[in-house]
Amino acid sequence: MKKSIHPDYRPVVFRDRGAGFAFLTRSTAETTQSVEWEDGATYPVVDVEVSSASHPFYTGKSRVMDSTGAVEKFNRRYSGRTRG
Template identity: 65%
Template structure:
C-alpha cells in the first residue's frame, strides 16, 4: 500500500442529537469538538442529525404511503375507462 495516499482513519464518536445517543467507531471524519468517552479517553465528536437510533425506518415509526388513495385520485382525474389492460 502506498503511503500518504489515504486519509487518517481514527476513532471518532458520532452523537445523534435527536435521540440523545452516541457511539464510538472508526472514521476519517474530523472535528474540533472532543468528548470524554466511557473508557476515559478523549475522542473527536461529530454531531449528526439522524442515525439508526432516530431514523423512522429503524425505529418502526415509518410513514405508510396511502397507495389506494393515490390510485383512486388518479382514476377520478383521468377516468377509470381510459386505463388499458392487456389480455
C-alpha cells in the same frame, strides 16, 4: 500502501443529539470537536442528523403510504379524458 496519502483512520464518536444516542467506531471523518467518552478518553466527535436511533425505518415509526387513495384520486381526476 503509499505513505502520507491516506487519511488518518482513528476512533471517532458519532452522536445523534436529537435521539441522545452516540457510538464509538473507527473512521476517517474530519472534525474539530471532541468529547470525553465513557472510558474517560477524549475522542473526535461527528454530529449526525439521523442515526439508527432516530430513523423511522429502524424505530418502527415509519409512515405507511396511502397508495390506494392516491390511485383512486388519480382515476377520478383523469378517467374522463381521452387521448387526442
